[in-house]
Every structure is written in structure tokens, then in C-alpha cells.
Amino acid sequence: MKMSLKVKLILSYTALSLLLVMALLVVSNVLLEKQFNQYILQKQEEKNLSYVDAVKTELEQDKQLTPEGFIALGQKAFNDGLILMIRDNQNHEIFCMSCYDQMRCEDMISAMERTMQSRYPGFKGEYVEKQYTIENEGILYGTVTLGYYGPYYLLDADIRFMDILNNLFVAIAFVFLAVAILIGYFMANRLSKPIQEVTMKAKEIEKGHCDCRIDIHSTTTEIQGLINSVNALAVTLDAQQNLKKRMANNYAHEFRTPLAAIQSTIEGIIDGIFDATPERLENIRQEILRLSRMVNQIDKLVELESDDKTLNKTKFDLKNLIVQVVTTFEMQCEEKKIDVSMNLVQSEIVADHDQIGSVISNLMSNAIKYTDNNGKIKIQLVDHKEMIQLIISDTGIGIAKEEIPLIFEHLYRTDISRSRKTGGSGIGLSVVRTIILNHGGDIKVDSELNKGTTFIINLPK
Incomplete structure (x- = not known):
């Protein structure tokens, strides 16, 4: 059966509180009863000694004692649940309450047993006798034997006291249980409310409303983490939606321009407006x-960003690969009189040779495209134990700071007019970043307008 988090929390708090209260009630009751029983035993002993002292006083004062002289004391002891028996120093019986009134004594013990059994079913009690010697300065006067229902007996006043305490404990238990339920309800509300808010916002995001944000805060670390995660997810999805829209516009724009040029040229040739000269046909071919x-x-970008990021890793020297790639750009560098300097160290890495070559080629191509004549390109390779750092710097046109976070997006170009002249599509840096990330590395950019750009790549060996 499905239940809401709020109901589960309230039930959990209630069950836990009930368990704790019941445990406390049982433990308190057991301890109290144990202490009370010890108190009863102590009071029983004190009562016994009081009668022993009374008998001792009589024996010390009068040597000629008769049973009739102890009837009043025996009756008083009987009223206190005791059966008094007295013997002299010759062990001759002086007084015996059970002999004086055996029927009443037996009825008293039976009544005590019934009372204790009704109060504590299974109570193991029986008639017991305890003997005390009466002596003074080594002189034995006699013995006193007190019979009673033991090991202890609760009077009506004792039972009423225990009932009052038990009722008080039960009342306290109900109060604590009610307080626990209220606290549970309060805590359940505090915990479930932000989660309900997160659920509602998540459903809105699911419907495509990625601009939704959760504007509540929770003091619970896990719930606040959930809120932050959902907000971050909404931001990411919103950015992706905007990126998809921008990509669609960019792709349409990028394809529309050359297609329009090709279409207008071909239509002009068909209509006889233009001659099909080799130059015009070459322009069409270039487009x-x-x-x-x-x-x-x-296609390559889609392949790299797909779920199947299979890398054909081999062990190779990154320095040799850089030299090979840079050599292919010698002609372009000579045409623009760009000075290329390299400071490389021997660095063997395990990576996809072709993809890393594509990264170097893309960055080198961009550096040449956006560096004016007589500019400089510097390539460095630094060994950092577990990582290899590749640094490619140029003295080109640079990138504005606000555009640096955008340069790795699909079809983004910082200088569209300049890119058209150089044939740039705005896809190269997206490919570069994807390859580096697939290898577990990272890429950073440091640039300033009209002063140049530096790409810093960190690759695990």
C-alpha cells in the first residue's frame, strides 16, 4: 500500500515514541516496584522489631508473665498482619496468638494470599515465621516468633499508592505520546513540504517549462542538495533548449548562404544571364x-558526442605527433610569414592518435587563420607527472572575455565576417573540446582582444 512521505513520517514518529514511552513506562514501573518492595520489606522488619522491643520490655519488667498479659499486644500485632508467639528462656510457651484464635489467624493468612494473588497473579508467597532472641548483657530472656504472609505483603494503602503511581505513569505516557505525534506532524510537514515543491517543479520541467526554479530553502542538507540539483538541472535543460534553438538557426544560416549562392549562380547560367565560365563553376565547386x-x-561531432565514445588508444610520443602536424602547415605559415616556435619534451601518452592529431590540427589551423602577417605562434609541451600539458599561443585577433565561455558551442564564431573569409564553420572547437573531454582531460582559454589567444590542454598520460 502506497503512503505519502508525510504519513510515513508521522507513523514512524508515533511508533518510535510509543515504543520509547512504553519501554520507559515498563522500566520505571519495574524499578519503582522493586524499590517499593524493598521499602515494604524494610518496613516489615522495622514493624517486627517494634513488637520484639515491646515484648522485651515486658519480659524485663515482669518475671511472672501470663498469656493474658500479651493478649492486647497479640491483638495489635494481628491487626498489623502478624501472628505473635512468645517463649521464655526455658523455651516454654508464654503466648501464642494462633493458639488463642487459630481460625482468625488462618483466615487472615488466606485473605492476604488472595489479595496478593489478585494483585500479582502467580505471586509466590507463603506463610513464614521469623524468630528473634531477647537478651540483655548476655542474659537470655526468651524468644519472639512472628508469623506473617511473606516474603512481603501490601496493605490496602500500599495498593492504592501503587495504583495512583501507575495511573500517573499512564497519563504521562499519553501526554508524551500526544507531544510526539505533534512533533512528528510538525517535522513531517517541514520535510515533506520542500519535497512536494521539488516534485511539482520537476513535473513542470518535465512538461518543458525549464525556466522553473525552486525558491525555497531547507535546513536539511540532503533536501537542500536535492533542491540545488533540480535547479541546476533546470538551468542545464534551459541552456540546452536555447542551444538547440540557436544551433538550428545557425545550421540553417550556415547552409542557406552557400546554397543561395549556388542556386543564384546556376539559375543565372540556366537563364543565360551568366556564362558557364570555369571561374563560376570553380566558385560553385568551392561552395x-x-x-x-x-x-x-x-557528422564527426555527432559521432564524438554519442553514447558510444569508443577510443582507439595506443601508446605514442606526443612530441613527434605535434611536429608532424605542424609540418603540414609550413606552407600556410610561410605565406603569412608567421614565426612558429616549439618548446617540446619527449612525452609518451596512451590516447587515440588520430583524434589527438585532429585537436592539434584544429588549434593550429585556427591560430594561423586568426593571426595576421608577421605574427607568432608558440607551442609548448610540459610534463606534469600524471598529466601532459599542451599550450598553443598566438598573437592573433584575440577573443573578448564575454565570448570565451561560448567559443566551444556548435557553430559559434567570434568574428563571423572574418570566419567567412577564412572558411571557418564554427564547429572545430566543439570537436576539440569533445575529444579532450572524452580522453578525461580539460581545455582552457586565455585571450585578450588584439593581443592573442592561448589554449591550454591537460591530458592524462
């Missing part, structure tokens, strides 16, 4: 090649 390159890069 088609640019579209093909963009499609290939998009």
Missing part, C-alpha cells in the same frame, strides 16, 4: 566543398 566539409564536421 559545395565547403558544405561537404561542414557536413563531415557535423
Whole structure:
């Protein structure tokens, strides 16, 4: 049966409180009864000694004692639940209450047994006798034997006292239980309310309302963590939705421009407005090649960002790979008279050779594209024990600080007009970042407008 968190918490608090209160009640009752029984035994002994003292006084004062002289004391002891028996120093019986009135004594013991059995079923009590010697300065006067129902007996006043205490304990238990239920209800509300709010907002996010935010705070660490996670998820989904919209617009724009150029040129040739000169056909071919390159890069990006991030890892020297890639750009560097300097160390890593080569090629290509004539490109390789750091710096046009967080997004370009001249599609850096992340590394950018850009890549060996 399904129950809400609130109901479960209230029931849990109530059950736990009931268990604790009952345990406290039982323990308190047992301890109290144990102490009370010890008190009763102590009072019984004090009562016995008081009668022994009374008999001692009589024996010391009068040597010629008769049974009739102890009837009043025996009757008083009987009223206190005791059967008095007295013998002299020769062990001759002086007084015996059970002999004087045997029927009443037997009825008294039977009544005591019934009372204790009704109060404590299974109570193991019986008639017991306790003997005391009466002597003074070594002179034996006689013995006193007191018979009673033992090991102890509760008078009506004792029973009423115990009942009052038990009723008081029960009342306290109910009060504590009520307080526990109220506290449980209060705590359940405090815990369940933010969770209900999170659930409602999560359903709104599920419906596509990613601008929803949970604006409540909880003092419970786990619940606050849940709230922060859902808010972070909403922010991420909102950003992804905006990114998808921007990507759709960007892709449409990027494909529309070359397609429009191709269409207008071909229509002009068909209508006889333009001649099908080799130059115009070459322009069409270049636009088609640019579209093909963009499609290939998009395919590669989709492949890299798919769930199947299979890497063909091998062991190779990163320094040699950098030298090979840079060599392929020698002609472009010479055309722009760009000075390329390298400070590399021997660094063997286990990674996907082709993908790392693609990263270096993309960054090198960007550095050349956005560096003016007579500029400089510097490549460094630093060994940091478990990590290899690749640093590629240029003296190009740079990137504005507010645009640095956006440069790794699909089709984002900091200088659209300049990118069109250089043939850039805005996909290269997305590919670079995805490859680095798939290898467990990270990439950072440090740039300033008109002063240059530095890409810093950390790769695990």
C-alpha cells in the first residue's frame, strides 16, 4: 500500500515514541516496584522489631508473665498482619496468638494470599515465621516468633499508592505520546513540504517549462542538495533548449548562404544571364566543398558526442605527433610569414592518435587563420607527472572575455565576417573540446582582444 512521505513520517514518529514511552513506562514501573518492595520489606522488619522491643520490655519488667498479659499486644500485632508467639528462656510457651484464635489467624493468612494473588497473579508467597532472641548483657530472656504472609505483603494503602503511581505513569505516557505525534506532524510537514515543491517543479520541467526554479530553502542538507540539483538541472535543460534553438538557426544560416549562392549562380547560367565560365563553376565547386566539409564536421561531432565514445588508444610520443602536424602547415605559415616556435619534451601518452592529431590540427589551423602577417605562434609541451600539458599561443585577433565561455558551442564564431573569409564553420572547437573531454582531460582559454589567444590542454598520460 502506497503512503505519502508525510504519513510515513508521522507513523514512524508515533511508533518510535510509543515504543520509547512504553519501554520507559515498563522500566520505571519495574524499578519503582522493586524499590517499593524493598521499602515494604524494610518496613516489615522495622514493624517486627517494634513488637520484639515491646515484648522485651515486658519480659524485663515482669518475671511472672501470663498469656493474658500479651493478649492486647497479640491483638495489635494481628491487626498489623502478624501472628505473635512468645517463649521464655526455658523455651516454654508464654503466648501464642494462633493458639488463642487459630481460625482468625488462618483466615487472615488466606485473605492476604488472595489479595496478593489478585494483585500479582502467580505471586509466590507463603506463610513464614521469623524468630528473634531477647537478651540483655548476655542474659537470655526468651524468644519472639512472628508469623506473617511473606516474603512481603501490601496493605490496602500500599495498593492504592501503587495504583495512583501507575495511573500517573499512564497519563504521562499519553501526554508524551500526544507531544510526539505533534512533533512528528510538525517535522513531517517541514520535510515533506520542500519535497512536494521539488516534485511539482520537476513535473513542470518535465512538461518543458525549464525556466522553473525552486525558491525555497531547507535546513536539511540532503533536501537542500536535492533542491540545488533540480535547479541546476533546470538551468542545464534551459541552456540546452536555447542551444538547440540557436544551433538550428545557425545550421540553417550556415547552409542557406552557400546554397543561395549556388542556386543564384546556376539559375543565372540556366537563364543565360551568366556564362558557364570555369571561374563560376570553380566558385560553385568551392561552395559545395565547403558544405561537404561542414557536413563531415557535423557528422564527426555527432559521432564524438554519442553514447558510444569508443577510443582507439595506443601508446605514442606526443612530441613527434605535434611536429608532424605542424609540418603540414609550413606552407600556410610561410605565406603569412608567421614565426612558429616549439618548446617540446619527449612525452609518451596512451590516447587515440588520430583524434589527438585532429585537436592539434584544429588549434593550429585556427591560430594561423586568426593571426595576421608577421605574427607568432608558440607551442609548448610540459610534463606534469600524471598529466601532459599542451599550450598553443598566438598573437592573433584575440577573443573578448564575454565570448570565451561560448567559443566551444556548435557553430559559434567570434568574428563571423572574418570566419567567412577564412572558411571557418564554427564547429572545430566543439570537436576539440569533445575529444579532450572524452580522453578525461580539460581545455582552457586565455585571450585578450588584439593581443592573442592561448589554449591550454591537460591530458592524462
